[in-house]
Amino acid sequence: MSRCEPAQSFWWTTILIALATVFMLQGSRVFVGYLVFVVDQSQRVTLGVTALAVFLAPGLVWLLVRAGGAQRTILGSTAILVSARVVLQFWQEPTARVVLGAIVIVAWGWLAIVALHRLRAGAALGIVLALGLDIAFRIGAGAIDLPWMPGIGAHLVTVVVAGSVVVAALRLGSLESGSTGPVLPLVALGPALVLHHLVTGNLALAQVKTGLGFPAAWLTLALGVILGLTAVVAATGRRAHVSYFLMAVFSGAMTLSLFWTTSTLTALWLIVATASILYLTSLVLLARDTAVHLESVGRTAAAVTGGMVLQVLLLFVYYTFTGWAAMVAAAWVLLALGALISTPLPRPGSGGRRPMTAAAGIVSLALLLACAWQFVVWSEPQTVAATDSELIIMTYNIQSGFSVDNVWSLEETARAIEAENPDVIVLNEVGRGWLVTSGNDELPWLSQRLEMPYVWGPASDDGLWGNVILSRLPISDVSVEKFASTQNLKRSVTGARIDVGDSGLWVFGTHLDNPVGAGEARMEQVTELIAFWNNRSPAVILGDLNAAPEDDVLTAFTDLGFVDLGVQLGPEDFTSEDGRRIDYILATEGIDVIDIWVPETWASDHKPVVATVQIGD
Numbered sequence: 001m002s003r004c005e006p007a008q009s010f011w012w013t014t015i016l017i018a019l020a021t022v023f024m025l026q027g028s029r030v031f032v033g034y035l036v037f038v039v040d041q042s043q044r045v046t047l048g049v050t051a052l053a054v055f056l057a058p059g060l061v062w063l064l065v066r067a068g069g070a071q072r073t074i075l076g077s078t079a080i081l082v083s084a085r086v087v088l089q090f091w092q093e094p095t096a097r098v099v100l101g102a103i104v105i106v107a108w109g110w111l112a113i114v115a116l117h118r119l120r121a122g123a124a125l126g127i128v129l130a131l132g133l134d135i136a137f138r139i140g141a142g143a144i145d146l147p148w149m150p151g152i153g154a155h156l157v158t159v160v161v162a163g164s165v166v167v168a169a170l171r172l173g174s175l176e177s178g179s180t181g182p183v184l185p186l187v188a189l190g191p192a193l194v195l196h197h198l199v200t201g202n203l204a205l206a207q208v209k210t211g212l213g214f215p216a217a218w219l220t221l222a223l224g225v226i227l228g229l230t231a232v233v234a235a236t237g238r239r240a241h242v243s244y245f246l247m248a249v250f251s252g253a254m255t256l257s258l259f260w261t262t263s264t265l266t267a268l269w270l271i272v273a274t275a276s277i278l279y280l281t282s283l284v285l286l287a288r289d290t291a292v293h294l295e296s297v298g299r300t301a302a303a304v305t306g307g308m309v310l311q312v313l314l315l316f317v318y319y320t321f322t323g324w325a326a327m328v329a330a331a332w333v334l335l336a337l338g339a340l341i342s343t344p345l346p347r348p349g350s351g352g353r354r355p356m357t358a359a360a361g362i363v364s365l366a367l368l369l370a371c372a373w374q375f376v377v378w379s380e381p382q383t384v385a386a387t388d389s390e391l392i393i394m395t396y397n398i399q400s401g402f403s404v405d406n407v408w409s410l411e412e413t414a415r416a417i418e419a420e421n422p423d424v425i426v427l428n429e430v431g432r433g434w435l436v437t438s439g440n441d442e443l444p445w446l447s448q449r450l451e452m453p454y455v456w457g458p459a460s461d462d463g464l465w466g467n468v469i470l471s472r473l474p475i476s477d478v479s480v481e482k483f484a485s486t487q488n489l490k491r492s493v494t495g496a497r498i499d500v501g502d503s504g505l506w507v508f509g510t511h512l513d514n515p516v517g518a519g520e521a522r523m524e525q526v527t528e529l530i531a532f533w534n535n536r537s538p539a540v541i542l543g544d545l546n547a548a549p550e551d552d553v554l555t556a557f558t559d560l561g562f563v564d565l566g567v568q569l570g571p572e573d574f575t576s577e578d579g580r581r582i583d584y585i586l587a588t589e590g591i592d593v594i595d596i597w598v599p600e601t602w603a604s605d606h607k608p609v610v611a612t613v614q615i616g617d
Contacts, residue, residue: 009172010122014359016168017115017126018133019161020078023085024108025134025196029439030088030147031101032315036436037399037406038094042515044320051312054102058109059305062298065114070297071172073114078169081107082162088147089158094406097147109304116285117300119172120181124285125359127189128232131196131278132225132363135203139218140370142448143203143441148408181287183296183303188338190307191331192281194314197435198328198462200224200274204433204441208456208463210267214444215374220267222367224274229360231275232282233353248276248283249336277332283339310334319436322490323462381451383474386423389501389615390594391473394422395542395583396608397511399429400437404577404602408438412603414449420599420610424498425452425470426509426542428606432456432464443468457494457509458482467494467509467543474499481532485524487513493529495536501615503590506539508532512553514546522547526556538590538615544583544606554584562586565593565611573598577605585609590616 031054039046064073084103091097115123137157138145146154199205200221207217231248318327396417401410417425427446431437447454452470457480459466469475477497482490493510510529513521522545533539541562547553554564565585566573575583575598583606585596596611 009119010355012168012171013115013119013122014126014129016078016165016172017112017123018129019165019168020081020108020111021127021130022134022137022161023081023104023165024112025130025193025201026145026147027085027088027101027104027108028197029101029145029435030097031105032435033408033438034094034098034101034406037402038098041436044316048312048316051316052309054105055109055308055312056305057106058113058308059301061110061113061301064110065297070114070118074111074172075169077107077111077114078165081111082165085147086158086162089150089155092150092407109308113301113304114297116181116186116304117297121286124181124282124287125356127285128229128278128282129359129363131201131281132229132367134196135201135218135221135225136363136366136370138203139215139222139367140373142374142445143214143218144410144445145438145440148438148440149410182342183299185284185287185338185342186300186303187307187310188284188335189281189304190309190311191314191334191338192277192284193307194311194318194331195277195328195335197315197439198318198331200277202433202464204443204464205462206270207441207444208432208458210270212267213380215371215378217267218374219371220270221274222371224271225278225367226364227271228275228278228282229364231279232286233356233360235279236286236353236356248279248339253332253336277335280335280339283342284335287342315435319434321461322486323434323460323464325461379448381447381453383453384472386473386500390612391423391500391505391615392421392610392612393507393540393542393585394420394425394608394610395428395509395544395585396425397428397544397583397604397606399604399606400431400434401440401442402437402604404605409603410440410442410445410449414446416599416601416603416608417450419601420608422610423472423500424505424507426494426507427468427470428509428511428544430466430468434460434464437465446470455494455496456480457492459490459492459511461490465489466492467511469494469496469507469509471496471498471507476504479532481528483525483528485513485521485528487518487521488515489513491525493532495532503538503615505591505615506533506536508539508541510541510543510545512543512545512547514544518546519552522553523556526553530556530560537588539588540591540613541586542584542609546582548580548582557586562588563591565596565613566598566609569596569598575607575609577602583607583609585611587613592616 081104084100088100146158203218206221210217314327314331318324398413401408401413430442432441432443452472455469455478457467475496479495482492491511495508498505498507512525545553565587574581592614594612598607598609
């Protein structure tokens with residue numbers, strides 16, 4: 001804490017920026033998730049330009065400061081941010097949510113830039129603490145972010161946080177004196193946020209990579225944050241800046257690479273990587289204070305906005321290539337460079353390290369309490385033995401929880417499934433922590449809500465988007481294969497043996513490439529799928545094949561003896577928004593169809609296909 005920054009102002013600045021940054025992270029996930037579906041993911045130029053415009057807008061803050069002064073800019077930005085975030089909590093209209101999410105991002109940018117310029121120490125610490133608080137909120141809510149699952153609890157927490165932000169802004173002291181720091185390292189704030197969204201704040205990635213159950217996987221992230229905050233407090237004011245920096249860079253780079261490849265020590269790598277990234281972020285933000293230069297707010301704005309542009313570019317490329325790990329490495333390098341050119345962490349003020357220690361302790365306690373709560377309430381669904389050889393099977397492309405009208409509601413998705421009472425389900429387009437599909441881990445919520453264990457079949461390189469098999473019956477012999485060919489997003493097939501009847505049932509869930517001109521890629525995927533099937537029988541293939549009944553894709557399967565169980569459906573039984581039947585249940589010999597139907601529901605842009613089948617003896 002700087003000598004120029006009174007203790008009270010430091011604390012209120014820290015509280016203000018910490019909670020405002022949590023709101024910004026929530027708003028970012030809403031903005032990006034809804035933007036992709038409202039505009040459509042195929043319109044990538046429009047998506048990129050829109051996102052760039054929103055994240056560039058904070059750079060206009062120098063005009064606000066020039067017109068009304070720093071104090072009024074902070075109060076005005078806070079009012080806009082809080083208002084937009086509260087309305088966002090209660091208003092579910094898709095286009096409105098895109099706009100409100102964008103407003104939250106821009107208002108936070110104005111607030112953060114002025115605070116970093118005039119109240120650097122408190123603002124910087126607030127951003128670092130927010131990365132931990134954001135994780136604590138989502139762990140406490142079971143991996144579903146507050147704006148995405150309306151309810152009394154989520155509404156109450158949002159209103160309380162909003163009120164706290166307003167109080168903190170009103171309690172700030174005069175901005176006539178304050179603290180600032182080097183500007184150029186602030187460019188690395190954007191890459192730091194990329195790493196938070198993709199790795200250190202991604203609850204789903206923690207589970208997918210470590211292989212731990214819930215909520216143990218979330219605890220690894222919490223421990224990483226706690227270790228990182230401890231390192232920040234311990235290093236503050238010490239002279240060993242270079243040695244701390246080199247240790248963080250080496251350990252972070254090593255553990256990130258090991259973590260991404262998955263090993264028996266992945267949980268440890270995640271803890272160390274999270275701590276290293278948080279520490280380097282603190283180096284970027286909590287640099288040594290220097291004299292305040294009022295005219296340099298434009299430079300602070302340029303640096304922060306430049307970082308936001310880097311964030312957009314890195315995330316855009318990452319998701320365009322279905323989870324390209326090189327973008328994680330690029331973000332890490334940019335963060336490390338930002339930390340390298342920063343100066344040592346500030347010396348503690350008159351209160352020593354107590355203020356930082358207290359703040360870090362509060363966030364650490366929040367993380368531990370959130371994890372403890374989940375350990376108390378969490379229960380894994382259990383399978384039950386089949387009583388006969390008749391069962392209901394279902395395939396459903398859920399569009400990551402977005403309805404045909406682009407309204408996100410996993411509850412509506414669950415109700416559509418629950419109404420058919422299936423024993424085995426294949427779901428396509430399931431998002432697990434992907435920012436472009438809401439940022440929520442949809443799978444554990446659906447598994448808990450439907451009380452059905454699952455088999456996860458990732459298609460993306462990061463393992464966070466793909467297909468899932470849910471079953472009330474015992475599952476064995478699970479395998480997953482990613483297709484080598486694709487024209488759009490990467491695809492895969494998931495196979496599992498369901499214990500039913502004397503011989504069991506092999507279930508294969510897949511989702512073939514979707515562009516109209518991707519016929520060749522789809523046929524290559526079919527070839528890989530047939531090889532993966534490997535004549536196992538009796539078997540069913542379920543999923544969105546993105547092909548009409550007369551397409552060569554279906555012919556390839558029927559030539560091998562598969563039967564399209566939906567051949568008896570009428571022209572009114574289409575499954576896609578554009579009126580085509582492209583979702584299928586294909587079966588080998590030994591499986592008799594008793595009934596098949598297409599429920600009339602638009603909780604997704606696809607309708608499900610459901611069949612009652614009898615497994616032959």
